[in-house]
Amino acid sequence: MAPVAPLSEPGVGKDGNPLAGYHGGYFFLRDVDDNYRLYIQGRAHIDFYSYAGPGVSETTLKPTVFLRRARPELSGEFFHRWWFMIAGDFGATAIDNPKGTNETSAAPPGTLPTAATAHYNAAETVKLSAAPTDVFLNFRAADWLNIQTGQFDAPFTMENRTSEKWGTPFMERSLTVRDVAVPTQKQIGVMAWGQAFDVFNYAVGLFDGDGQNRPNVDADGDVFARAYVMPLSNRTDALKNLEIGASVRYGKRDKNWTNYDVPALTTQGQYTFWNPIYTSSQGQTHIIYAGSQRGAAFEARVPFWLVDFTTEATYIDKNTREALEGFQTSPSPRFGGLRGYSYYIEAGFWPLGNRDINGLPGVQPMPHVDFSKPDPVTPGRALQLLVKWEQVRLNYSSARHVGTPDPQNIDGDIKVDAFSLGANYWLTKHLRVTINYVLNLFPDSEPVKASPAGGPAQTASQRAQAPANQLASGVNDDARSNDHVLHEILARAAVAF
DSSP states (O other), X not given: OOOOOOOOOTTBOTTSSBSEEEETTEEEEEOTTSOEEEXXXXXXXXXXXXXXXXXXXXXXXXXXXXXXXXXXXXXXXXXXXXXXXXXXXXXXXXXXXXXXXXXXXXXXXXXXXXXXXXXXXXXXXXXXXXXXXXEEEEEEEETTEXXXXXXXXXXXXXXXXXXXXXXXXXXXXXXXXXXXIOTTOEEEEEEEEEEETTTEEEEEXXXXXXXXXXXXXXXXXXXXXXXXEOTTTTOSSGGGGOEEEEEEEEXXXXXXXXXXXXXXXXXXXXXXXXXXXXXXXXXXXXXXXXXXXXXXXXXXXXXXXXXXXXXXXXXEEEEEEEEETTOTTSOOSOEEEEEEEEEEEEEEEEEEEOTTTTOOTTOOOOOOOOTTSOOOSSOOOEEEEEEEEEEEEEEEEEEEEESOOOTTOOOEEEEEEEEEEEEEEEEETTEEEEEEEEEEEOTTOOOSSOSSTTSOOOOTTOOOOOGGGGSOTTTOHHHHHHOOEEEEEEEEEEEEO
């Protein structure tokens, strides 16, 4: 009779490492042969918003504490070549709009949308909902070739490929990225990505182009591509992570099938300063994507000593059409476009602890426990101080290609500047406290209609509005006519693992 092989030590795999526990920042479970691994992950963000400025107290922008995100995540790997993730958000959201449109026209001035998808549904009643976020499968053929399919952050700009779970320095992505470059953030599709020679990194994919949790509405899609180089990766100091890159995107929207609105434009505190729905001479009018959608972006990050300098710039040219409320799929009287540029310049300083404690921006590696790397004896702590300047310069023209503008059109420039200060403190890699101050500037903004008669009124030179510009006449006419600013004080307590 053949001898019976001895059982392995309980709780230990054949490689001598534990079958369950915590290592390298992950809680894990695995089989004795190490062919199957599960990672128990998640994130929760509890946010505080407060606002100030002339006339702001008369708007609906009030101090509030709310659950921004509660996202359980389950990920894993098979045979060290296949990865998956299944994640969904529970929180104060507005994603339950059955029309799939932005209904901000019905909202009082300064309505606060609190969803990750607030761009779509800024005026929807805030409610507790759940929706898939990152759901994908990834196959690694080699370091330089991975194939990923599902729903995930689109490969366009560095900040869009930086998860708010770990690495976004401010509580929300910049105006440049979240309002202009990739308002939808996530896309459904397939992507090839990888790294070559420890220097060159790329990602290119074909996507539906319609955004998070929205199936393709026509036969068209979008191509997104991003590439960056780290030419000093062989150094041993902070400059090894110097990075320069660029992104491009191109797609189309079929005018006969696409019926969802262009996303609203919002501040970091979710105040809507430009709405894609307006009251024309014929009634409520929607601005909808139609035709070609183009974009390009540049990125650079220079880490030196305890300081980071980061900048990104993007240009978009997105064709549109207009349709009356209830007739979004009917023939449109005019075809135009939204085009322009935006950029930000940011500096960060690490006076305490481990810089880049949660990894590099723009990088989203697959979760993986490496037992050859020991955990630190004491938890890591870090403090990051931030300052940022950003500008948005867009132009909307409703009949650039076909038709005549409505007499009560909202054609014209959209100009916004923002100056931000921030501080992040990590008690450990998994616990983070953030505070942000944002000064939003809306140069020469005016109310749509003058108060009193003969006073300032909005023109095509500026279509963005400060909160007081949206007040009803007679509430605070001085602020309504002369206000151009919004102060935002934001804070977050975050846990991520």
